[in-house]
Amino acid sequence: MSELPDFHSAIVYLINADSARATLPFQRANRAEQYATAFWFDELVKETAEGAVVRQYLVTAGEPTRVETAEITLRQELCSPAMSAEKLAMTGFAEGWIHLGDLGVAVMPDTPLYAYAARKGWSWTTDEITDGVAATEEDIAALDGTPVPAYLLGHPVDAENGAREQALVVGEIVRTDEDGVRWVGTLPQGCVGAPVFIGARLGENSFKLVCVGVALPGEGPHPIATFDRIRAALLAVAPERRGDVPAIAAEPRSAVPKRRWWRRRG
Numbered sequence: 001m002s003e004l005p006d007f008h009s010a011i012v013y014l015i016n017a018d019s020a021r022a023t024l025p026f027q028r029a030n031r032a033e034q035y036a037t038a039f040w041f042d043e044l045v046k047e048t049a050e051g052a053v054v055r056q057y058l059v060t061a062g063e064p065t066r067v068e069t070a071e072i073t074l075r076q077e078l079c080s081p082a083m084s085a086e087k088l089a090m091t092g093f094a095e096g097w098i099h100l101g102d103l104g105v106a107v108m109p110d111t112p113l114y115a116y117a118a119r120k121g122w123s124w125t126t127d128e129i130t131d132g133v134a135a136t137e138e139d140i141a142a143l144d145g146t147p148v149p150a151y152l153l154g155h156p157v158d159a160e161n162g163a164r165e166q167a168l169v170v171g172e173i174v175r176t177d178e179d180g181v182r183w184v185g186t187l188p189q190g191c192v193g194a195p196v197f198i199g200a201r202l203g204e205n206s207f208k209l210v211c212v213g214v215a216l217p218g219e220g221p222h223p224i225a226t227f228d229r230i231r232a233a234l235l236a237v238a239p240e241r242r243g244d245v246p247a248i249a250a251e252p253r254s255a256v257p258k259r260r261w262w263r264r265r266g
Contacts, residue, residue: 007207008149011199014209015151015168019197021078021127024058025155025164025190029069029089032162036064037154037194041107043234044131056110056128059230060193061216065097065106073155073164079122090116100233104216105225107234129195133211134227139200140212143175147184152215154187154194164190173198173212173224181212182221192217196224 019039028034038060045053070093076082090096097106117123150173155164169191172184183196194215199207213226 007199007201011149011151011197011207011209012168015153015197018133018209019127019129019153019195020166021075021125022129023153023155023166023194024078025073025166026060026064026070027190028067029071034064034067034070035157035164035190036060036192037190038108039153039193039195040110040126040128041134042128042130043231052131054131055234057107057234058110058113059105059107059129059195059214061214061225062097062099062104062106063217064193065108066094069093075166078124078126079117080125081122083120083122098237100230100236103225103229103233104223105214105230105233107237109237129211131231133209134231135210135212137228139210140175140181140226140228142200143173143181145174145176147172147174148198150183150212151197152183152187152191152194153197154191154215156188157190174221179221179223181224181226182218183215183224184221186220187215187222191215192222 023037023039025035025037027036038058041057041059042052042054043057045055047053069089069091072088072090073086074083074088075086096108096112098108099106114124150171152169152171154167154169156167156169157164167188169188173181173196174184175181192215196212196215198210198212200210201207211227213224213230216223216225
């Protein structure tokens with residue numbers, strides 16, 4: 001009988017299997033600053049007999065989005081047909097984002113992103129963090145002040161050549177009543193805005209993958225904007241839920257749910 005994987009290996013496997021194509025590195029164009037990571041997120045609108053209806057957003061930390069022109073590194077596996085150029089320049093970048101109150105998080109609806117790809121003659125081929133994986137109030141409440149192993153999927157900046165390869169940064173998070181949820185220690189440059197995951201145990205031999213939230217800029221332990229608060233803030237940008245909001249929210253679309261849990265057998 002082959003040796004069963006440990007929980008750490010199983011979590012790493014799930015993140016890489018389900019979310020490897022969910023992240024995008026960006027920075028201020030033509031300048032070595034405002035490095036960050038963004039990721040795709042599917043907000044659940046409703047369940048139907050045909051499946052889930054979702055809104056899709058690009059999500060990141062708010063502060064790095066405040067640039068007029070951004071340079072995005074587009075990996076070949078994120079588009080079809082594969083692009084010959086790895087760098088995309090997007091003008092009017094700051095205006096495309098919706099800032100979610102005081103959370104420090106910004107979202108970009110998928111409509112302009114899909115339109116941009118169509119104009120250039122290609123289409124997105126991405127993974128998304130789904131609403132079912134995004135943390136709930138109960139998931140956050142279960143963080144009781146004890147450091148928990150955590151996994152950040154981001155794009156650090158290579159100190160020698162500035163490359164933005166994807167990396168899974170392993171560390172810990174902790175929640176306190178005073179400071180909320182924070183990453184223990186510092187993060188590599190370029191990883192603010194990235195999704196942070198944990199494996200929440202369901203029993204002795206199983207767990208579920210949870211995306212706790214978005215890593216934000218900070219001194220020392222980085223704050224994490226948790227998905228229970230992000231989900232609540234997104235209600236304000238859905239036009240059919242609030243008629244006074246401009247029609248800038250993402251268009252609902254169908255999605256096929258993914259299984260993101262793991263059980264040790266034996």
